[in-house]
Amino acid sequence: MSALEQQLEAFRQQVTSVDSEADLQQLKVAFLGKKGSVSQLRRQMGKMKPEERKAFGAAFNRCKNQIESELEDRRKHLDQQARLRDLERTEDLTMPPTRPRFGTLHPITRTRRELLATFRRLGFDVAEGPHIEHEAYNFDALNFQPEHPARDEQDTFFVRGQHGEEGSGIVLRTHTSPVQIRSMLTRQPPIRVVAPGTVFRRDDDPTHSPMFHQIEGLYVDRDVSMADLKATLLQFTSAFFGTGLDIRLRPSFFPFVEPGAEFDMQCPFCRGDGCNVCKTTGWIELGGSGMVHPAVFESVGIDPEEYTGWAFGFGIDRMAMLLHGIPDLRLMFDGDVRFLEQFPC
């Protein structure tokens, strides 16, 4: 057996017991490295005769190639073994999952956004106004006459003046309707806006909160009519709750509209058949509406002979309660995480 064959034999004895990449590398160095035992044999070539040298050279290369090939085989074997071992791992994914903490939007925010998205699709711009408002806009310009009982219906919070004085004329706005006034003062017809926002009334029971949220729609243009109001309310309920639900208007009174009407929608839960939500009437009362009162137009300098308009308004909180089946209004303002977590999407 030649020295090369002996080395090959020695290598083969060792390579089968190697079981890591690092050891494999070490083995390669031991045989084929600069000072490796096979590489050492190559030095003998210098002392050989030319004809021997050729044969040795060929044998040396064969031996070196063989070792390299077998190293590679071993590497592949180890790799395969590692792969099989890896595949043997198991993890029980039926264990409780590790979730990122999820945050939630308040149902009022969620509902307001959905309402705004719907009204934007219907061509409305969004307007806002101050929560603390002057009676001039909250009442006077909206055709609430001084000392008229219509003002009592609003259960107004009055605000002291900056120096604590009463009778400042400043109130917590009792509705979003002052935004109608602001919109008509700052925009040119055609005006088509919705105004969502916080409003305040002195009222506190399971279905009333002293602070709540309304959304108000206003459309002012040439030849806007009650028929158009009805069509738009129907467009809204269809876009928001789905098509096929009828709406109904009932005459009512709000000082800033004439004629005025309450508007009801067929109950989206029972589709008019009667259920708990609609108290078996098949209808849900949504809010108030009507044609902008000529006196309101006059107060903002719009000629009621040239333009007509309509307005409507309803409660966002009530809508949120309806959509999410919230049983008690006060849950909305307590900030209890156990309540808030119920609105993940």
Add this chain to the structure above:
Amino acid sequence: MLISCYWLNQMLDRDEPVAPAQISEILTSLGLEVECQEVHGECVGDVIVGEIRAKDPHPKADRLTVVKLFNGSEELQVVCGASNLPEVGGKVAFAPVGAVLPGDFKIGARQIRGVDSSGMICSEVELEIGHDGDGILILPTSFEAGVPLHKLVPQINDTVLELGVTPNRPDALGHVGVARDVATKLGCGLKLPELRPLEGRSPEVAELPELVTLDEDAQDRCGRYIGHALQNVTVAPSPLWMRVQLHRLGLRAINNCVDITNYVLMEQGQPLHVFDRARLNEGRVVVRRANADEPMTTLDDTEIKLSAEDLVIADAQNPQALAGVMGGADSMVSEATTTILLEAAYFNPPKIRASARRHGFHTDSSYRFERGVDHSRGLSRASTRALNLLEDLAGAECIGHTEVVGERPPAAQITLRRSRVRRVLGVDVPADAAKATLTGLGVEVDDSNPEAWQCVAPTHRPDLLREDDLVEEIMRFYGLDNIPAVASVPSAPVEEVRDPSQARIDRVIDSLREAGLHEVVSMAFTAKDKLAPFASVTPESQIVEVQNPMRVQAGYMRTHLLPGLLDALEVNVAHHARAIGLFEVGRVYAWPEAPNAADGPTAEVDRQLPRESPRAGILLCAGRSQASGYDARSASGTIVHALERLGLAAQVAASDQTIPFLHPGVQGRVLALVPGGEPIEVGVVGEIHPDILRGRELPDGLRAYYAELRVDEVPTVGVAQATGLPRFPATSRDLSLEVPVSFPAADVVEALAQAASVALRDEPEIILAGDHFDVGRRAIEVVEDYRGKGVDAGQRALLLRMSYRAPERSVTDTEVQKLHQKIVVAACDLLKPRVPTVRVR
């Protein structure tokens, strides 16, 4: 307003009564919404008139009487415990065996203390037709025995509707007004009670001008006053039909005089008053303004001090009624009364409202006067109606009358264009239907010009003032269901006013939700003491105060979001052991130091208003949970994250312990970094001051963290702009700097950044670069804050990492090393004046 269907039907000129369900439907369709209804009298259908034929004491019980009672066909034995049994021949209400009285009370044949009793003699209360439960109901002797009681007193069987009457419809606060609407809808006539006016009576009743005087300075407060003087009045209980009618409408029967005024009030919607004329000084009244501080005792025994703004009905000396609001105790009708003065008046609505509010009264009378009663025919009618009833039911004899007139609104003359009806309603209402509606309601219509009707509004409808008011009346009766839904198209593009602040608020909300927090909405008002910790930020003089809060704890508008979030924290800690991560985005309110700078058409109003500023507040607290991961740095991380989601780089700077509501050692100011500009402070962050938490209902030692973003002060950033990715790798160098624990890391980073910007001037090809290409300060990272072995107490070793890059080539180790050393040395030099002990480890 309660409406009796029975009474209403009496006023409709038609053969058959209208069923309550139909009345209800009609009223709701006309805008007189029926809120609820109650059916009465169904249970007393079996109750008949019984005649007492004999009365014998009960053999075993002193208080019981054994009655022989005739039921129309036979005599029955009935045991009765009442003390007011009438004499033989008297009539009573009798529930025979088999009757079922209200409350599912079944009448059976019984033995009472050993004596057979076949049926029961009933009281008003047992029949639910009155308030008197002390004794049995005694019927007029004219009632025929055996006849069902409800046939003789039809008011017993009734459906009562509760109407939600809107403030524009004073006429609907009486049955006549409601009947007028129903009659118009049904196209039938209105049948009003027949009257016997004084005119034309023989002998003539004298005009007594001295009975009522109207002062000159009260003309604006009293539009009309009709007075009747009556004598020989017998004050007694009212007849049963009237008592039942009043009872059905929720009114307590008192005596005929008072009941008649209430009855006419409910019938005509006109408040009336009766004075005991004998108790009026000189037997006359003066309608005048009160003297300031003049005392008066109202008939509910309240002593009030009048104002010179109040209108009173006085006798020759003292006020006897607060006009339109409440009568006085002195001249109240009593059982001894024999002469009365009957008042029917029209008082100025706003003045009555002011007066009622001034004294905290809200009466049936003020309720109607402040809405406006009919000062013309309706007033005369009500006055005569009451007069007639007093004559019929109290034996009164009118001995004189007078009338004074002050200022009252003229009847509105309105031109109604047919084109306007079409324009407002979007539909053509047939002319005859429109005219029938208007005339039915009492509007005088002259349609000689078919396109422009000349109309005069009736005085019972003070709400009909202009053209569109008549359009509404036409709409009410035409029916909103008959108006088609037809959408119009805007005549021009609708202007869109872009308001970036709402979009920004929405983005803040989204980023905080994304950070795993729950959004809360809390009340905008709070208690004053909850705002005290913010006094040095928002002084008390700037707090906006509610004049009439519902609770003292809700009397002030919030100046910060923290109090509301702490309220929510209390709720959460009390109820569960979850981690609490909350946020609120809402407005805070304060009076500005100088008036709001405002322009545009609303400026004049806006300058008078407090300032409202949008804020985002974040509250983190482990609560009672074991592992929440919430600490001061997660609070700063959340707010920095929110700013980053607005497209801004952000950092937290040291606060110098100046934020009063945060822990002095755990607080910072949040800076938004604007490319190429100075950092802008937009919020604060830190641990909530322990003193504030101690003042709350929270467990001892609880820590909670707060961050606040002043959303309106956050600079606006344009659309995110992309840059190419670096082609050459960056090289980083670490350094460890030892500084005192109290020295802010941000200041160390700042010193390094300053030193780097100087040093890099000499190396124009190299930049400081982090993950984000070209974003300067992010390239200096604080990797570790080491305290402990090898570092003195009170000191810390900050491990910092700086990255260098040349955009156009690879950087070499040698040049980076040299540059880095230079920067470190320069930075230490910058820090030394503030931190003499600073050293590189």
